[in-house]
Amino acid sequence: MAHALTNRAMVDMDLGDGPTTVEMASAALADEKRLCAKVKVQALQQAAHGHALVGDRRACDQLLDRAGRLIDRIDDDHPWGVATRTPLYLEIQRATCYSRMRLGAEAVRLRDQVMPSAEWRSSGVFAARQAAALADSRRPDEAVAALEAAVHVAEKVESARLRQELTTAWERLAPWHQASHGQEVRALFDGIGLPTTP
Numbered sequence: 392m393a394h395a396l397t398n399r400a401m402v403d404m405d406l407g408d409g410p411t412t413v414e415m416a417s418a419a420l421a422d423e424k425r426l427c428a429k430v431k432v433q434a435l436q437q438a439a440h441g442h443a444l445v446g447d448r449r450a451c452d453q454l455l456d457r458a459g460r461l462i463d464r465i466d467d468d469h470p471w472g473v474a475t476r477t478p479l480y481l482e483i484q485r486a487t488c489y490s491r492m493r494l495g496a497e498a499v500r501l502r503d504q505v506m507p508s509a510e511w512r513s514s515g516v517f518a519a520r521q522a523a524a525l526a527d528s529r530r531p532d533e534a535v536a537a538l539e540a541a542v543h544v545a546e547k548v549e550s551a552r553l554r555q556e557l558t559t560a561w562e563r564l565a566p567w568h569q570a571s572h573g574q575e576v577r578a579l580f581d582g583i584g585l586p587t588t589p
Contacts, residue, residue, distance in 0.1 A: 393419040393430050400437040405552065409444025416441055428464035435461075436484045443488035451488050455481055479504065483517070490520050495527025515544025519556035526563035531572040534564060542579045554585060561587055 400415035416438035423431060435458035442450040459481050486501035502521045522537035538560055545553050561580065567573050568587075577587045 393422070393426050393434060397430065397433045397437050400434070400441065404437060404440045404444065405555070407444060409441045412441030412444060413438055414441075427467060428461045429467060432458045432461050432465065432481075436481065439484065439488055440491070443491040446492055448492055448494070451492070452485070455485050455488070486524075487520055490524045490527070493527050495524045495529075498524035499528055499530075515541045515548065515550065515553045516556050518544070519553060519560050522560040523556070523563040526560065526567075531564060531567045531570075534560065535572050535575050538576055539579060542583055545583050545585075554583075557585055 396415050396419035400412045400419065403411040403415055416434050419434040420426070420431070420438070426434075435454045439451045439454035439458070442448075442454065462481070482501055482504060486498050489498035489501065499521065502517065502524060518537045518541035522534040522541060525531075525534035525537055538557065541553065541557055541560070545557065557580070561576060564572065564576060573587075580587050
């Protein structure tokens with residue numbers, strides 16, 4: 392049940408609904424003492440995303456720190472949730488949360504640390520999120536380069552999440568939509584059929 396609630400929190404997170412993400416993740420943690428470490432980590436990191444969506448950095452960091460103390464306790468072999476064992480898993484989550492809170496420079500710093508370990512299928516999502524963080528840091532040249540890498544992945548795999556992250560990065564590049572950077576991104580997005588108009 393807690394795992395199902397955590398999955399529901401993930402859906403709400405993808406919809407950008409911070410309060411409901413927090414509510415669902417909190418419900419998953421209601422009987423925390425009975426949960427295995429993997430479910431606790433999943434629920435805590437989803438709660439962190441929810442708090443990031445509402446701009447509560449302190450709660451976000453505290454939840455991710457709590458989750459970090461549980462990683463070494465994950466000892467089951469169930470096929471779901473294996474990403475929690477990935478090196479730097481929680482730092483990837485923290486970087487995403489920072490990007491959601493528009494903490495561009497800090498998100499970029501963390502992503503620079505974790506990008507080399509990203510798997511191919513996930514690398515497009517990470518690159519698109521990095522582009523958003525770079526745009527927030529007023530580094531449009533680098534943002535366009537990151538988007539180029541993300542679009543390269545989008546040409547190879549079908550991923551609704553990646554397309555949503557690309558759209559978010561485009562929105563963050565709004566100050567440069569009419570500049571050469573915007574034209575470059577429009578050309579990239581046209582190649583994968585992703586609209587750049589409201």
